[in-house]
Amino acid sequence: MSLADISGPACPACVAGPLAAERGRPAAAADEIQLAVPGVHCAACISTIERGLMRRDGVADARVNLTLRRVRVRHHGRETPESLTEALKGLGYEAMPLDMIALSATEADRASRDLLMRLGVAFFAMMNVMLLSVAVWSGAEDATRDVFHWVSAAIALPTVAFAGQPFFRSAWASLRAGRLGMDVPISLALILACGMSLSETAMSGEHAYFDAAVMLTFFLLGGRYLDHRTRAVARSAAQELAALEVRRALRLAGAGTETVAVADLRPGDRVRVLPGARMPVDGTVEDGASELDRSLLTGESLPARIAAGGAVSAGEVNLTGALTVRVTAAGRDSSLARMADLVAVAESARSRYASLADRAARAYAPLVHTLAAAALVGWFWVTGELRTALNIASAVLIITCPCALGLAVPAVVTAASGRLFRRGLLIKDGTALERLAEVDTVVFDKTGTLTLGTPRPVNLDELPEGALPVAAALAAGSAHPLARAVATAAEERGVVPALLTGVKEVAGHGVDGLFDGVPVRLGRADWVGASAGARTSTWLRIGTSAPVEIAFADRPRPGAADLVQRLTETRRSVMLLSGDVAPAVRDFADSLGLADWRAGLRPEEKAAIVEALVAEGRRVLMVGDGLNDTAALAAATVSISPASALDAARVASDIVLLGEGLAPVGEALGLARVARRRILENFWISGAYNVVAIPLALMGVVTPLIAAAAMSLSSITVTLNALRLRP
Amino acid sequence: MNVLIVLIPVSLGLGLLGLAGFLWTLKARQFDDPEGDASRILQDDWDDRPAP
Structure with missing residues (x-):
């Protein structure tokens, strides 16, 4: 299948260096171990792994989860994460214990199952209430109608109370924070529909909206579930990328060396860094001479020479000779950790971005509440009957309930991120696609990003x-x-x-x-x-x-020239910001036909340039891989980093490029525009249904049948429109 | 219309049966790995006792 495209040379397993065999706590049960296996991608992989593991005496059961790229092993108490990692390596798959992220993973699983259960309950209730409603719509009268309404109430009320909990909870949270999210009108409509229908039923009234209430719950839960599923898959993939970098160091102790986790190093320790290994800590060289590849930190493509007394930073790669390094800063104080803090700050700034759904809700919630209140006052004024006025006001709220709005964004985002994932792009953030669609300026790093x-x-x-x-x-x-x-x-x-x-x-x-x-x-x-x-x-x-x-x-990188050309053709400005020396950058920029380049930039200068562009009102896409790009990645409107990038850079970016080629970036820009257009279309579609339905509701001629028809039709149209997504 | 007294509980019961079935599939983790299930059907190794 096409997932095989992305598990080529740059699949996470191949990017990984030597892997951890760290002793892990058993994840869920005492006899259960979960391992991440990023390399698994097809039916044959499943057979190989499951049969290979089952052949071991200690293993009771092994089950691969292809969606999350994990294997869950139940054993008779004799297996350890190390022994299984070793066994999987023998089968040709890199694996790592999941204990550090297993907790959050099982929580995500539980939330997903919880949503699915509520969805199932809502579906059951919707079908049954709908059957009863059809009888009422086709003319059941008097006692029969009342019985049907009571049965519907008996099904609908517990269902809404149970299945609607996610909305009630989030509405309560946003009310307490003083905001009007999408969930406030949803919850209000649900509660009003149930309350009003119940009192109508008690008074043998003609109209009850139980069917609308459960249908609303079902469609909205569907949107919520899609959203959750997409995020869970992206999150688990991102966590695996991070877990692949569990790094260890060789600490000099007494006569020999011992392998320890980087987190256990303390300032003053002495570590040995072999050729080809990455510096685990900041420190000074005590012994040995070598050359360092600093490209991830500075963008320089030329290796730098280092001898005793020189300073090294975490993240640099030792090239030729073994070095003995005295640790000056490790863990939270090292330059890598400081960069992670910087990323956290930038991410809090990023969350100020108002998504399309938020903006729609902000315009929408006050409008429907005003309309409903106007209907209540108006009809009470005209007729003097509180019951009629209340009925009509609730009908307005029900008919305008953002059923299609709740589906509009998740349906499109699910379709688009699934498509991009198959092309080798991992969308880490829900609003990244929307931001990507608005991009008018693309800023590239050179070494490791436009080049290999x-x-x-x-x-x-x-x-x-x-x-x-x-x-x-x-x-x-x-x-x-x-x-x-x-x-x-x-x-x-x-x-x-x-x-x-x-x-x-x-x-x-x-x-x-x-x-x-x-x-x-x-x-x-x-x-x-x-x-x-x-x-x-x-x-x-x-x-x-x-x-x-x-x-x-x-x-x-393959596809770099095409990408630059495509960006220029679509009239986006393209810029190259590099930490490398000017001649190298100029030659490279010329070869790609890039006119706008700057060389010799320090990390803060890169970030400052990007910030200045954003302050000018430009929407900037930053593509970079190094520590020196991290601040710029976080400052940009939206950011992409290759899977070979340093951990900090990947954390800071919204999208991770899993393959080697750059071509998917161009496709993503195109697809993001289409996705944004579909989202806006979806808003218009659900708006159009409302334009027709609101006057009817205000005039008081809406029946439960019209409400049910409008709601399901708009939801289905919106979903179909989302599936129409083509790059 | 007295038949409704039988028919409504029967239809509800059938629906509940379906719901119970769904909840069972959920508990048996049949929705945890949609991609894997799609691939497993293509496996060509013979298996007397297929994994649940």
Whole structure:
């Protein structure tokens, strides 16, 4: 199925580094363990995992949940999260214990089941009351009608009292906060419809609105459930991305090292950071020399050199040599945690955004309440009968009840986020689509966002004869990204590496060895004996001949050029903000046809530029991946980050791009516009029904039949309109 | 119209039966994993005792 698209190279499992085997508390019951398995995506995966786990003696039952990408294992008390993680790794799936998020996950499950149960009860009641109502509409009279009304009341009143609780609770909460949300008119209409119908039934009246009350409850609960479901799936996926980054560190203790969780490190501890690992903490280097990839923090694409005494920050990647680092700040004080605080502040600012539904409710609630009050006063004035006036006022409230309005947004958002999820975009925030639709300015980060952050050699063809096999052989001896790029490129060209002896890596400098007795070196310019240029490059020297330069350029993400072109064509302004040096940024911007770029920016400058744009009234989409983008991501109207981004950046952004290519971003912009149009259309549709029904209600000619017809027709039209969504 | 005295409870009873069935499916966690259920039907391994 098409979900397979997104579980390609950039699926969360592959982004993950070494995984946690942390001892977890059993999640739900004593003999039950839940594990997140982000890599599972098809029927065959389900069979492999379930059968593989069931074969273990200690396992009583294993069940995969594909929607949430989890496996729930019941066992005979002998299994531990570690043993199961190990077993799953043997089956080819990365897994991690869910104990830290299991609590919130089970709560979400419970809420979802609770809503579904209320929905079922409301459906049962609606069908039965409707059957009885059909009899009344088709002319049941006198005692029969009264009996039918009483039976309806006996079904409807408990149903509304039970199934309507989510609305009553949220209405009460918003009233106490002094706001008029959508739930206040809903609750009022429900209560009035029931109360009025009950008193009419007691007086053998003609009209009872029990059917309308239960139908309203059912449709609105349907909208609520859709909304909840979409959010639960997005939340669980986002939590897994975060859980994949459970990070550990090697702490030096006594003679050896021990593996500890990053959270347990204290200032003053000494940790060992191996080549290829990410810095777990802020600290100073005590021993060793290496190079650091700071691109996630600063946007610089060139690795920076580090030796004893230098300062490192959490999030940097150690490239060539092992380092011993003395911790200066860990946990809540580290730069990563400070960034998370910054994100929390930004998110509280973000919640000030009024969604379309809120704006509709704000215009709508006072209007219907005024109309109903006017009907009450007007009819009492004219007829002098309180009963008639009350009946008509309640009819106005019932007929205007925002049944379709309650479905208008969730139906569209569910359809759109499902479609985008299949294309590899995870919508984390309910209003992100609406905000995305309004975007007129797109701001990109360079390294890791528009580019893949992996360099490629560009001048291999210009190398002298015989140089490439030597370079390839030397490069194979290092984990440095530039060396890896040379090795990969040589392999792609079918170059057979030369036979070298005594190859060794000199941390922070390069690799050297002997080729037919001649010393050869591949590494930094000053080490090889050349003078460094402006470009990202490594140098190769064979014997005593002059060093040759191998230059590198970062590769754009697939679809980057198309995306920029598409954005320009749709007359959105596109801007490139990078922390990298000017020449690199200029070359890259030229290659994509981007005129508006700034280089050498610090994180606060990026955020300031984005804030200035927003203050100008522009709707800014920020796409970025690094720590240096986090503040800008939070300041923008709406933000996207790739799954390879740093945790903090992903938390700050509204949408996560799961795949490697950038093409889905363009599609998302298009789809968001369509979705917004559908939402507005839905508002107009439900408004149109009201325009027809309100005058009838005010004139006092609305019957329960008209109310029921208007309500179900408008709800169904709105849902169908939402399903019409096409990018 | 006296037949209504029988018919209304019967129709309500049938409805309640359906509701009870739905609540049972809910309790048996049949709505927890719609995507997985859609895929499971495509599994081609033979199983004498299918998992509930």
